[in-house]
Amino acid sequence: MHRQHRFTPTQVLSFILFVVNLSILTAQAQNLPPARYDGFVYENRQGDLDSILIEAFFDPVCPDSRDSWPPLKEALKHYGSRVWLVVHLLPLPYHDNAYVSSRALHIANTLNSSFTFPLLEQFFKHQEKFYNAKTINLSKTSIVKEIVKFATVAVGNSYSSAFESGFNDRKTDLKTRVSFKYSTSRGVFGTPFFFVNGFVLPDAGSPLDYHGWRGIIDPLVGAKSSQRINVPHFI
């Protein structure tokens, strides 16, 4: 007996939902690679292949990231334009407010890129406020409110509502996800982690002091200038 198969409306509907779901999944996968390279360039001091690139992986509410910042900043000041820094964020899953703090930095960066580092420094200075134990009784909503208040101290009160709507903008969520994915794709599993010219430094996950930075960068700067001096010799 030949029986023609007909789909019930429920079957048709669930098929459509299945396809829609699939396309949402595909759309999310298409966010990688991102249109723009991840990271925040310090002081807009963008270098080239002839300058030394430091990449720092930070969590804004991580005490070791905080402690590593002043000596790194001092080293950057010492080397000037020979060295440039890109900061990537890795919100650590065991820091309850790391993701929302990282997202705040992406919002600040979207509003005006010169807001990013002042806000990062403000997180470092007052990060205890957002530690797990301190915020254990707070709802997600009240933490976002706190962070908006906190951030406008760094970027200016006139940005309060722009900042608040930044938290409702899916784009800033996606940028924060890209940061997380980028960091993990580099094999970074803690903070701070530092890469110099693309190579990870030993003792990853612990702060380096100023002399540590000089010990790493001085020979590289020296190697560069001796290369230049030697060029006519080899020709």
Ligand SMILES: *[C@@H]1O[C@H](CO)[C@@H](O)[C@H](O)[C@H]1NC(C)=O
């Ligand atoms: C960004 O902020 C800097 C420093 O506050 C200011 O000089 C600049 O005009 C701002 N840029 C924009 C586009 O608002």
Ligand SMILES: *[C@@H]1O[C@H](CO)[C@@H](O)[C@H](O)[C@H]1NC(C)=O
């Ligand atoms: C959280 O709430 C509990 C129960 O009310 C209280 O004992 C504790 O002190 C609160 N912790 C903080 C950090 O507010």
